[in-house]
Amino acid sequence: xxxxxxxxxxxxxxxxxxxxxxxxxxxxxxxxxxxxxxxxxxxxxxxxxxxxxxxxxxxxxxxxxxxxxxxxxxxxxxxxxxxxxxxxxxxxxxxxxxxxxxxxxxxxxxxx
Amino acid sequence: xxxxxxxxxxxxxxxxxxxxxxxxxxxxxxxxxxxxxxxxxxxxxxxxxxxxxxxxxxxxxxxxxxxxxxxxxxxxxxxxxxxxxxxxxxxxxxxxxxxxxxxxxxxxxxxxxx
Numbered sequence: 595x596x597x598x599x600x601x602x603x604x605x606x607x608x609x610x611x612x613x614x615x616x617x618x619x620x621x622x623x624x625x626x627x628x629x630x631x632x633x634x635x636x637x638x639x640x641x642x643x644x645x646x647x648x649x650x651x652x653x654x655x656x657x658x659x660x661x662x663x664x665x666x667x668x669x670x671x672x673x674x675x676x677x678x679x680x681x682x683x684x685x686x687x688x689x690x691x692x693x694x695x696x697x698x699x700x701x702x703x704x705x706x
Numbered sequence: 707x708x709x710x711x712x713x714x715x716x717x718x719x720x721x722x723x724x725x726x727x728x729x730x731x732x733x734x735x736x737x738x739x740x741x742x743x744x745x746x747x748x749x750x751x752x753x754x755x756x757x758x759x760x761x762x763x764x765x766x767x768x769x770x771x772x773x774x775x776x777x778x779x780x781x782x783x784x785x786x787x788x789x790x791x792x793x794x795x796x797x798x799x800x801x802x803x804x805x806x807x808x809x810x811x812x813x814x815x816x817x818x819x820x
Binding site for chain 2: 600603634635636642682684695697
């Protein structure tokens, strides 16, 4: 079963707008990561937030984590057409070692 | 460094055939894993390895075998392919089992089983 569930499943916005994607999970975690996947390509790691952190920034990315609600959000500010991709959250803490459990992803389309 | 490489990029099999998906990394990573991604879904863990000679099952291991004879290579074997194994397969590696270690993914292998 999937640990993380992204919401919405698909999102379409205009270039320059902000995009917000949410992720919910079921069990306690050590950390939560966000990945991007361009069509037909492998995953690229974007950002990691630890369970004792509430907010983290990386360039145009802002991630929040609410462990009491078991949820996280990824905000992409001033979106660009090149941000068009699928975005996945992944958690660990539910498996041995460093293996991640992925959600179903949010498909983001940024229209020029 | 080449990072994580996977071959082939695309494969068509008939039901019952066997094949091996290759995965290699040149970053001296201890951890390697195999995921499958079905249309519109996230990744599900098939098998993983915490080091040479050590493997373990993930969420969906049935129908797949793995071995880890070297640190660099982690092949995934389909013993008798079934249409349900049509998917995109990703191999990943990371340096250690420390919490929060970033995983590096290969470009994927698209498998179609007829």
